Amino acid sequence: MLTPEHIKEILNDYTINLRFHARGGQGGVTASNLCVEAFYGYGVCQPKFGAERMGSPTESYVRLSANADLVRSNEQVYGPQFVSVLDPSLLTEVDVTAGIPKGGWLIVNTEMDQLTVQDAVQRKDINIATIDATRIALDVLGRNITNTIILGALIRVSYLFTFEELSDAIMKRFKGEVAGKNIQAIKQAIEETCVYDIGIEPDFTVDSKIPWQQVSLGLPGYKDLDKAGVWYCDEDIIPVGSDQVNTGSWGEWEIIWDEETCTNCTQCWFICPDFATIRKLGDDGKYHMSGIDILHCKACLNCLNICPVQAISKRPKQGPAACALPEEGGGN
Amino acid sequence: MSIEPMKIFFKEIKEPIETAMIGNYAVAGGVTQTDPDVVCAFPITPQTQSVEGLSDVVHQGRLKAAFVNVESELAAISYSTAACAAGARTFTATASQGYLLMSEALPMAVGWRVPLTMMISARAFNSPNLSIWNSWEYVITDYGWNCIVSENVQETYDAAILSVMISDNSLFPTMFVHDGFIISHSVQKLWLTPDEVVRKLTPRKPRHTITPERPGVWGGIVTPSFFMEGRMNLDVAKKSVLNIMKNSFDEYGKATGRHYNLIETYNLDNSSKTAFITMGSMCGNIISWMTKNKDIGLIKIRAYRPFPYEELQKIVQEHNIEKLIILEKSDALNNLLPPFSTSIATALYPLNTIFRSYIVGLGGRDVTRDEFDITKRKMESVKDMKGQLYTYLGVRETKDKIFEVDR
Ligand code: SF4
Ligand code: SF4
Numbered sequence: 001m002l003t004p005e006h007i008k009e010i011l012n013d014y015t016i017n018l019r020f021h022a023r024g025g026q027g028g029v030t031a032s033n034l035c036v037e038a039f040y041g042y043g044v045c046q047p048k049f050g051a052e053r054m055g056s057p058t059e060s061y062v063r064l065s066a067n068a069d070l071v072r073s074n075e076q077v078y079g080p081q082f083v084s085v086l087d088p089s090l091l092t093e094v095d096v097t098a099g100i101p102k103g104g105w106l107i108v109n110t111e112m113d114q115l116t117v118q119d120a121v122q123r124k125d126i127n128i129a130t131i132d133a134t135r136i137a138l139d140v141l142g143r144n145i146t147n148t149i150i151l152g153a154l155i156r157v158s159y160l161f162t163f164e165e166l167s168d169a170i171m172k173r174f175k176g177e178v179a180g181k182n183i184q185a186i187k188q189a190i191e192e193t194c195v196y197d198i199g200i201e202p203d204f205t206v207d208s209k210i211p212w213q214q215v216s217l218g219l220p221g222y223k224d225l226d227k228a229g230v231w232y233c234d235e236d237i238i239p240v241g242s243d244q245v246n247t248g249s250w251g252e253w254e255i256i257w258d259e260e261t262c263t264n265c266t267q268c269w270f271i272c273p274d275f276a277t278i279r280k281l282g283d284d285g286k287y288h289m290s291g292i293d294i295l296h297c298k299a300c301l302n303c304l305n306i307c308p309v310q311a312i313s314k315r316p317k318q319g320p321a322a323c324a325l326p327e328e329g330g331g332n
Numbered sequence: 333m334s335i336e337p338m339k340i341f342f343k344e345i346k347e348p349i350e351t352a353m354i355g356n357y358a359v360a361g362g363v364t365q366t367d368p369d370v371v372c373a374f375p376i377t378p379q380t381q382s383v384e385g386l387s388d389v390v391h392q393g394r395l396k397a398a399f400v401n402v403e404s405e406l407a408a409i410s411y412s413t414a415a416c417a418a419g420a421r422t423f424t425a426t427a428s429q430g431y432l433l434m435s436e437a438l439p440m441a442v443g444w445r446v447p448l449t450m451m452i453s454a455r456a457f458n459s460p461n462l463s464i465w466n467s468w469e470y471v472i473t474d475y476g477w478n479c480i481v482s483e484n485v486q487e488t489y490d491a492a493i494l495s496v497m498i499s500d501n502s503l504f505p506t507m508f509v510h511d512g513f514i515i516s517h518s519v520q521k522l523w524l525t526p527d528e529v530v531r532k533l534t535p536r537k538p539r540h541t542i543t544p545e546r547p548g549v550w551g552g553i554v555t556p557s558f559f560m561e562g563r564m565n566l567d568v569a570k571k572s573v574l575n576i577m578k579n580s581f582d583e584y585g586k587a588t589g590r591h592y593n594l595i596e597t598y599n600l601d602n603s604s605k606t607a608f609i610t611m612g613s614m615c616g617n618i619i620s621w622m623t624k625n626k627d628i629g630l631i632k633i634r635a636y637r638p639f640p641y642e643e644l645q646k647i648v649q650e651h652n653i654e655k656l657i658i659l660e661k662s663d664a665l666n667n668l669l670p671p672f673s674t675s676i677a678t679a680l681y682p683l684n685t686i687f688r689s690y691i692v693g694l695g696g697r698d699v700t701r702d703e704f705d706i707t708k709r710k711m712e713s714v715k716d717m718k719g720q721l722y723t724y725l726g727v728r729e730t731k732d733k734i735f736e737v738d739r
Contacts, residue, residue, distance in 0.1 A: 033519045037352050045352075045519040072484070073620035074514050074613040076698045173336070212734055214698040214726065221728035222735070229460030 004159040018062040019080035027147030032060040037169035038161040041066035056250040079208030101208040103200035109133035114196035140185040152189025251299025253314040261311035268303035355515040360385025362492030365530040369420035372400040376430040378512035379453040405430035416446040419541035428455035442476035447499030455512040465696020468662040471671040478506040479637035485520035497580040511613040594635040600651035610659040641679035656687040689722035
């Protein structure tokens with residue numbers, strides 16, 4: 001079990017790294033900002049650099065230390081000792097345990113018990129804490145915003161800052177009743193966090209970054225590339241761009257294509273920004289529309305608007321992205 | 333709708349306060365404090381929040397500036413240059429393709445000697461692919477703008493104020509740069525300078541402006557009998573800019589306690605007589621890494637344009653630096669060296685310093701301890717200036733091989 005003294009000692013000579021997984025709009029970046037603001041020493045917070053959309057999986061990172069020089073690095077966080085997951089649906093969608101060293105902590109907002117989480121992430125060498133932050137959020141805040149509440153669970157297992165330090169940071173950021181309710185919710189979270197401690201501590205003195213991990217081996221090298229940097233759709237060789245990303249989880253609409261009405265004019269195929277309208281080569285040697293790639297369709301509605309015969313329609317999507325609420329004061 | 337981080341700038345800042353925010357909002361705040369008359373920019377990732385933050389303070393009433401929406405970066409720089417020539421304190425901001433689109437008008441702000449300021453959130457330009465992430469696009473062109481480069485959020489905030497001082501004192505436009513996303517979007521703690529101090533540092537000074545009192549032709553055509561004199565006049569005027577920068581840094585340091593230099597150095601009297609030389613956010617990565625690698629130094633270029641070559645020569649000589657490892661986030665498809673390295677090589681020409689240039693971190697690729705470890709090791713066996721002087725580092729050669737790295 002970690003102790004406040006041990007954590008303090010580590011922070012004098014090393015950094016402690018955190019990562020937050022959320023969906024755009026759930027306030028993961030605010031949670032990491034609050035860590036920096038609540039922490040007594042030096043800290044930086046980076047979002048995962050890129051475009052963030054409401055509902056899309058987001059990551060943000062925090063690096064903390066009492067040594068200013070150590071936190072001066074702008075390198076990305078590769079080996080987080082504490083990872084918090086704000087949305088349980090992410091457990092299977094992204095690799096939330098990537099880089100967590102043996103003995104590190106995974107903190108999940110979920111109703112599931114720890115063993116189920118352990119099963120879902122397939123790691124037996126890390127500690128797990130769970131908190132039903134969604135319920136607390138609905139009870140105390142009256143809306144499903146869990147980004148401050150998960151920090152209660154973080155306090156419970158990490159001792160990086162105290163409840164009082166976090167309350168101060170909250171009061172600086174939010175006003176009056178909002179601040180009060182958030183603080184109340186955090187307090188409740190600290191009490192209600194379920195801790196599944198496997199009895200191993202992370203070794204804070206070694207960073208678990210794999211050498212040259214930033215170079216992403218496995219993707220094509222400079223010798224393998226097409227002359228013009230083009231990704232041809234009939235070749236499956238360059239898994240970059242949105243192909244890597246489940247952009248289908250971003251949008252709020254499910255797009256429905258109606259084969260009966262479609263005249264195969266291909267306008268939707270040309271206008272889709274993501275090749276998410278699928279066409280297939282038919283026996284007649286011509287391409288025919290065959291449906292929507294729901295893994296990548298981000299519901300921009302371009303196809304729906306351009307279709308001359310209303311063969312494309314939409315209906316509200318069920319599922320995780322639909323519950324993402326706008327963040328107080330806006331995130332980044 | 334107001335943006336929460338800007339609220340701190342809505343009221344008079346009476347004493348130094350510590351806060352935490354992303355680089356872009358910090359710049360918006362710093363610019364607000366310098367009280368510009370005109371803000372005119374076109375939004376582009378990763379610069380956007382700087383302009384968004386400024387629109388917020390204008391909307392809220394804290395800043396009495398004309399916030400001008402335009403249809404492109406070329407319009408933004410043209411409008412800004414003209415506004416500044418008309419006497420307005422003017423700020424603009426851009427990145428990447430936006431900077432390239434500005435190119436046509438960038439030399440005129442220099443030619444007219446207008447004290448315009450511009451923030452750049454450095455981002456790769458599109459070739460062969462689009463990238464919204466960090467490279468040093470701003471080093472590929474040089475039309476005579478002053479340029480200071482920041483390592484972190486505190487520095488870029490300070491640069492917003494310093495640039496106004498430097499522009500006003502030199503009557504040359506100044507761009508200040510931070511690395512896109514890495515600094516523009518990272519939340520870091522920083523100290524804000526009180527408004528009163530900023531006001532004292534950036535007083536309105538009388539200068540040449542377009543005025544109906546004294547009609548004239550700005551930028552009119554000249555024959556071959558006039559053009560060269562104009563260019564040389566600019567060149568001579570540029571000679572004093574480094575001193576002006578230095579004085580501005582000193583004045584700012586005295587007022588805020590945060591002291592900057594044209595070039596900053598770390599641990600140069602080291603056993604290997606070797607130092608990294610680079611600029612921007614990578615310096616922070618190197619400084620962290622140096623806590624466990626004490627036999628190597630760092631030279632950090634803060635003033636990139638004009639290039640402080642005399643200072644660099646002095647530093648290299650005084651500390652007996654024998655080898656330099658240049659790290660640069662831009663490349664050179666045609667030249668012997670990429671642009672930043674070219675400036676350094678030119679400055680080092682009279683000395684016998686051995687160097688190699690490593691192209692790293694293009695398009696947002698992270699630059700880590702791996703790059704520092706390997707360049708340090710590689711440099712140990714470099715004994716002369718023969719062969720190709722630059723190389724890419726941290727690039728996949730094939731699916732399972734990293735170029736020139738034996739793992
Ligand atoms: S909604 Fe947009 S992304 Fe989805 S299939 Fe239509 S055009 Fe493509
Ligand atoms: S635009 Fe409409 S009619 Fe044309 S191919 Fe697409 S779905 Fe069919």
